[in-house]
Amino acid sequence: MTTTLSNTRRYATLRAEPLTRHIGAEISGIDITQPLDAAQVRDLQQALADHQVIFFRDQPFELDAQKAFGRHFGPLHIHPGAPSPEGHPEILRIHADANSKYIAGENWHSDVSCDAEPPLGSILHLHTVPPQGGDTLFASMYAAYDALSDRLQQYLDGLTATHDGDHVYRGRFKNYGAADTGKVYPRSSHPVVRTHPVTGRKALFVNPGFTTHIDGIPPKESAALLAFLYEHSTQPEFVVRFRWKAHSVAFWDNRCTQHLAVWDYRPAVRSGYRVTIQGDTPR
Ligand code: SIN
Numbered sequence: 001m002t003t004t005l006s007n008t009r010r011y012a013t014l015r016a017e018p019l020t021r022h023i024g025a026e027i028s029g030i031d032i033t034q035p036l037d038a039a040q041v042r043d044l045q046q047a048l049a050d051h052q053v054i055f056f057r058d059q060p061f062e063l064d065a066q067k068a069f070g071r072h073f074g075p076l077h078i079h080p081g082a083p084s085p086e087g088h089p090e091i092l093r094i095h096a097d098a099n100s101k102y103i104a105g106e107n108w109h110s111d112v113s114c115d116a117e118p119p120l121g122s123i124l125h126l127h128t129v130p131p132q133g134g135d136t137l138f139a140s141m142y143a144a145y146d147a148l149s150d151r152l153q154q155y156l157d158g159l160t161a162t163h164d165g166d167h168v169y170r171g172r173f174k175n176y177g178a179a180d181t182g183k184v185y186p187r188s189s190h191p192v193v194r195t196h197p198v199t200g201r202k203a204l205f206v207n208p209g210f211t212t213h214i215d216g217i218p219p220k221e222s223a224a225l226l227a228f229l230y231e232h233s234t235q236p237e238f239v240v241r242f243r244w245k246a247h248s249v250a251f252w253d254n255r256c257t258q259h260l261a262v263w264d265y266r267p268a269v270r271s272g273y274r275v276t277i278q279g280d281t282p283r
Pocket of ligand 1: 094104105111122124135136259260261274
């Protein structure tokens, strides 16, 4: 069993203030709504690698600027089901108001982990926030893996789990004009423990949103093990809770975190846009 400490590295073009021992940093000293130079992009990549989720204040993105920011980190992902604003297929609208029946991300999940190549990361800008509530929680799946016993780590290493989009997305977007009769949503099998392609660290890669079962073991054993891993990985020590203000931005790494959006503000409005960066095959 090992423990991790948030990295307090200094960066040439920005400042990063770690928010917890394991995960999350607030970034200042950079305007991400404007074109960035190579040194700024390198520092942001490093800050994301160091902290897993980075937060920014006072960044009033237009959609084109948000997409341009996202493209510094890779090609943009197009959501398998959600409709997008006219002319912006790479944008996912995140919106809740008094009439909402559900919100995006109200269960712990890693974005679209049902994809064969799940997204590298996601960048969410909220332009409208409720007066209270509407926080987002992010859990470090590195810290969760590191805190397991050596014996459980060894057991999990090499197992795979199935991640299914159907139960998450089916019927969900019909109020927005996106009928999905006959549509096939992604379903993929991924390692339960993945190695981050940038940091080389191991992270648990299962989440209650998409993961349906661990492959090749009895269903009851899979359910019990997943229930333990979900509870273990979302314990408060491994979690940072972000309090939004209008024009805050959160940029998270889906390869080593999962997150949950708290819906405690109805009937208030919470609204913004997400761009999502394409990822690779988990290994
Ligand atoms: C999401 O899962 O992308 C939504 C997160 C949030 O609204 O805070």
